[in-house]
Amino acid sequence: MSLLQVEGLTVRFGGAAALDALDLEVPEGAFVALLGGSGSGKSTLLRTIAGFVAPAAGRILLGGVDLAPLPPERRPLHMMFQSYALFPHMSVADNVGYGLRRAGAATAERIRRVGAALEMVGLEAFARRRPAALSGGQQQRVALARALILRPRLLLLDEPLGALDAALRERTGAELRALQRATGSAFLMVTHDQAEALALADRVAVLEQGRVIQQGTPRELWDRPATRFVAGFLGAANIIEGVALADGGVDCPALPATLRPAVPHGKPPGSPVALALRAERIGFGDEGLPAVVTEATYRGGASLLTLRTSGGAVLRALWPEASGPAPEHAVTLSWEPSALVPLA
Numbered sequence: 001m002s003l004l005q006v007e008g009l010t011v012r013f014g015g016a017a018a019l020d021a022l023d024l025e026v027p028e029g030a031f032v033a034l035l036g037g038s039g040s041g042k043s044t045l046l047r048t049i050a051g052f053v054a055p056a057a058g059r060i061l062l063g064g065v066d067l068a069p070l071p072p073e074r075r076p077l078h079m080m081f082q083s084y085a086l087f088p089h090m091s092v093a094d095n096v097g098y099g100l101r102r103a104g105a106a107t108a109e110r111i112r113r114v115g116a117a118l119e120m121v122g123l124e125a126f127a128r129r130r131p132a133a134l135s136g137g138q139q140q141r142v143a144l145a146r147a148l149i150l151r152p153r154l155l156l157l158d159e160p161l162g163a164l165d166a167a168l169r170e171r172t173g174a175e176l177r178a179l180q181r182a183t184g185s186a187f188l189m190v191t192h193d194q195a196e197a198l199a200l201a202d203r204v205a206v207l208e209q210g211r212v213i214q215q216g217t218p219r220e221l222w223d224r225p226a227t228r229f230v231a232g233f234l235g236a237a238n239i240i241e242g243v244a245l246a247d248g249g250v251d252c253p254a255l256p257a258t259l260r261p262a263v264p265h266g267k268p269p270g271s272p273v274a275l276a277l278r279a280e281r282i283g284f285g286d287e288g289l290p291a292v293v294t295e296a297t298y299r300g301g302a303s304l305l306t307l308r309t310s311g312g313a314v315l316r317a318l319w320p321e322a323s324g325p326a327p328e329h330a331v332t333l334s335w336e337p338s339a340l341v342p343l344a
């Protein structure tokens with residue numbers, strides 16, 4: 001059984017549904033990324049799980065216990081806000097120890113656990129400073145130490161890396177991941193950065209308009225996106241249109257017979273079928289689909305090529321080296337038929 005089970009959760013603001021019969025699972029001790037565009041309902045979902053927003057329908061179970069009757073402070077979870085919400089008048093150590101003090105922990109115990117928590121996030125030397133005298137990344141680590149010191153079974157993190165620059169963001173993400181492993185708390189982390197979600201999480205849930213439209217391992221989502229939205233949102237995917245044939249195949253006029261899909265689509269004959277094809281699954285060789293390069297973009301160690309096929313379709317493909325063919329160059333494209341993934 002999952003640690004967190006969200007079933008049919010609906011939240012309305014005025015008439016509009018911010019969450020619409022949403023289902024989500026967080027396994028015990030897992031790192032789950034909640035990925036979605038602006039306004040998809042990510043923050044609302046965290047705030048509802050934490051108890052700050054009352055749902056119109058649905059259930060939230062933590063370890064099998066319905067959270068509905070519990071006020072925020074009685075829920076066995078912790079929420080880390082985007083702004084970190086540190087107390088400006090308290091030292092780093094007092095911020096980190098705040099929850100333990102409120103819980104009535106003895107002084108010696110508190111000092112010991114605050115010391116251990118600060119050591120865990122590498123901030124022992126900053127114990128006496130005020131938050132205002134710390135960098136954004138350091139403040140974030142104080143907030144994390146404060147959240148983890150109470151050993152919550154579930155930590156909700158709203159864009160925890162949002163305020164950091166690109167280099168710090170990557171390093172802090174890896175630290176977050178290591179801390180999650182070390183503490184064994186389950187993390188449910190909001191992000192709108194697909195690369196971050198795929199790199200850090202055990203599981204990714206994709207939100208669109210208040211619904212989880214797909215959840216699974218990064219690999220599952222990458223290889224088998226369920227919808228056009230997921231395929232597009234996760235990164236450079238081509239969408240190829242076709243028509244379902246009676247024999248289970250797909251008629252794609254744009255593709256030569258050898259490059260058509262092998263996977264059964266399960267659609268009635270004559271209905272449209274959309275197929276996702278990842279840029280990096282396209283190979284270059286002597287036989288296949290002729291195309292001309294229209295644009296080449298440097299991608300650090302690789303080039304992303306935009307190509308026009310002989311049939312007039314536009315495809316994006318990844319050339320595995322930094323110096324790829326230039327615009328106007330003719331190439332021949334091919335892929336394994338299994339690289340074409342039918343979308344729902």
Ligand SMILES: Nc1ncnc2c1ncn2[C@@H]1O[C@H](COP(=O)(O)OP(=O)(O)OP(=O)(O)O)[C@@H](O)[C@H]1O
Pocket residue numbers: 013014018036037038039040041042043044045192
């Ligand atoms: N307190 C509120 N009152 C009215 N509408 C709200 C409220 N909070 C959120 N909404 C609306 O609910 C929808 C979901 O908002 P939410 O903040 O959850 O999205 P999000 O995915 O976190 O977006 P972002 O990535 O931009 O933070 C939006 O349409 C938003 O305008």
